Amino acid sequence: MAGHVEDRWWREKTDEAGEVVLNAKGKPVREKTDLYGKGMRYRVRYYVSRKERSSSFPDGKLRRAQAFLAKVQTDALTGTYVDPDAGKVRLRTYVGQYLKGQSENYATQRRYKSMLENMVFGYFDDPFLADITHDEVRNWLEWMRDKGGKRVMSATYRGQLFDMLSAILNAAVEEGLITVNPCKARSIKRPKVERRKIVPWPEEKMWAIRAALPEIYRIAIPLGAGLGLRQMELLAQSPEDIDRDRGEVNVVRQIKWIDKAPVFAPPKGGKPRVVPIGEGVLAAVDEHMATFEPVTVTLPWLTPGGAPETVRLLINKAADGRQRYNAGVRARLWSGDGFHTGVWRPAFTRAGLAYMKQWDGMHALRHLFASLMLEQGVSIKELSEYLGHHDPAFTLRIYTHMMPSSHQRARLASDKVFKVPTLANAA
Template sequence: MASIAKRPDGRWRARYRDDAGKEHARHFSRKFDAQRWLDEVTTAVVTGTYVDPSAGKITFSRFYADWSVRQLWVASTRDNADRTIKAVPFGDLPMKTIRRSHVEAWVKSMSVDGLAATTIKTKFVILRSVFRAAVKDKVIAADPADGVVLPRARKPEAAMRVPNVEEVGRLLACADSGRVSSRKGFRPYVALCAFAGLRLGEASGLQVTDIDFLRRELKVSRQIQRDGRGYMVAPPKYGSERVVSLPDELLALLSEHVKSLTDETPEPWLFSIDGLPMHDNAVTWRWRATRKSAGLEWVRLHDLRHFYASGLIADGCSVVTVQRALGHATATTTLSTYAHLWPTAGDQTRKAAAGLMRAALAPPADSLRTAEP
């Protein structure tokens, strides 16, 4: 229901009632402007894009607080989202007053502060999920983050640094320190990252019973995460629960490590400190000491996962095989990360042609016999 009426002061009053029966009104100097406003409201109602003007008065932080408690997030996702939203400069602004310029300024400030493009994208995705939820809840009419340009990430082939076999050997040799007793037993940890492709949290979450020495397999079914108060045991990243086939050499190293454990609990942690699983801080300083001893301070622990992937690819493993070994949710993730390591069509063509040429030029089997006069 809508109407336009002229007031005693000469202005035109346009009003309508929404689906809840609440009346909304605005005053205009011209009847044409009043009619245009009503037409816009009517169009929004018909198309399903109508938003109650009062709904957008809720602040960004308040809307996030109400919305986030309903999300099915693991602890690490919630912690990451909370930190991101807490840092936005427009948290106290009403939702309806936030403009694209606010989001652009926020993205620019993170770039100026030196955050990596991938980190900025992760934070932006969290922010945009809030705005999209607000649109669906009819709190705002449009997403102010739509169309915001993000910093361009470096191509994987340019950003990725993969240690070679000799460098990984040096890291393994330096992982156990004879001078620092608290670093003893760290070599198997490093080996699991390099030859099983485990992430830091996955290696920290391993228990002895996860290793099947008979089948030569390792079950990845949990990880150690921060939870804001300390550390917690959680499932692996989505799609990352898997069984990894282990080489005999790694099994032998793990066997020796298991023999050295003194923990008498039914399912002792494979790597522990005072009976608790080794968390990321404890791993980080051990890794820094290891790479410093090896003279390879540029190598990140995650680079050992890249080393593992590159080895599988170089040995001819398919995309799906690499995906399952690494615990990627989809083959698309594997390709977007490691596509540059797979042989190109030119490489495959050259190799196939070389095989054909060698076969064609090889002497026939009976050519070794003495030709008849």
């Protein structure tokens, strides 16, 4: 790459013929230019893709200017050069392009945009990519943690936002718009999630909550604790999803609410799965259907404008005997928050139990399911598949403390052969 450092304050003196004037030692005589003492003294001029670029440096910084030119030339040779003007792309503009290459799931796209709008653009506004510095990222993390002097977001949520911004800036680096991702600096740490050991409910608590639920919603207990379904999978469960011959349940959908409109969607992660169903859970389903007729619901698939899909659902909101004023499909379907506040939490009050936010959400049924499976010797790999986790290692991190001790299993194995009465008789 061609380039040179230009001194804007001094130049070589020339005579009337345009020849350079030399001194007694044969070196060029220098004279002040009209710009002497004004603005930046040194200008580095270089060419990239046949286009001239320049960068200016103040008086006394000649070596810095020379070092800059050397680095630009080296970066051009090694293919790591980034045009300083490339980073003059607005964050909001780049995010709009970036999201086009992400999840095709409409609900996920809406969630990304909402998170970015509130917690990224809410702080950064709309800077150029090149202006997002390490200090700005640190200040943003502090703003999220202590916004308004209060802890308004969990470390898990802040970690998701940090990962999202880091992924966006990583993409900008890969596309040659910026040289480094400030989120990757060693001095910047991802929000640390405090992982608490999950304590599964005792079975007595499960039965107490079941008894306290309105009869029409008691089926939620065996669907959650007996099949490990998530809340919105549970509310989208159909009797047609049960394969009675094979003793299996096909978990193929959940309900999502997008802009206050419900849609059917694949389970979390877009991954349908098969879960064994025991005789007790099957009997509970049959008992429920003998009393409450499944409700037929037609919803669009994936997006509010998606292809309609008609399904019979086990849980019918409209048949619970409560007077409501909403009509249509919303009268027959619960949202996640609506079911939690209108059905789930009141059951704790009726059961005389204190509700603990971190332990007593409907996810507690999945944790109980996991503990029961591990207790019966189900492997982590199988449990991961039943729960619909993306990776058995993730399942292991959550539930490893629930696994029976290897010492305990070894003792039980030994006791099957070497029992005390057997040894006594042998003597």
